[in-house]
Amino acid sequence: EPEVTQTPSHQVTQMGQEVILRCVPISNHLYFYWYRQILGQKVEFLVSFYNNEISEKSEIFDDQFSVERPDGSNFTLKIRSTKLEDSAMYFCASSPPNPNTEAFFGQGTRLTVV
């Protein structure tokens, strides 16, 4: 069964460093998302991406964040100058062209900023 894959599964970084979280969405999907979940809290929308551009973003997704689809398979989230409060589980998701379908989530990358 096709699945969304994320790497790494766990990333530890020093405060102020830049990190890149990687995702490989399901191959025929066209909509891509990043969500984050601070430990024990709800899943928060960060950004959606379609047709090689950001379609929507939340207030959380400020200039510290950027997304890119550098080739036909990868979808990355870059976090510049990480802060302690960026520590969270980051989920990538993708969905097919039909708007009435679910999002398929990856296993997540646990980011720990120390």
Next chain:
Amino acid sequence: GQQVMQIPQYQHVQEGEDFTTYCNSSTTLSNIQWYKQRPGGHPVFLIQLVKSGEVKKQKRLTFQFGEAKKNSSLHITATQTTDVGTYFCAGRLGQNFVFGPGTRLSVLP
């Protein structure tokens, strides 16, 4: 902005008891989805409701979508220990899924 609320935040039940979580949106939704997240896991899709007043069943789970398409509920009959996890509703607004805060279900054997 778009707000999706869920109650209760936590629910502890004895195995065999029923469980219900409620989801409310501040705006009308094009559809609503329910996800389950096991402890340490990622959200896994359960079901999608699209039509006003729609009711769907999956074994012991019953999902409802309100007439105004602003609220939804998930009811589990005769809970089992395998039902443990956090249940999230997610409202579809445009291309964005807005998740509720989730209801964490604990089932005591």
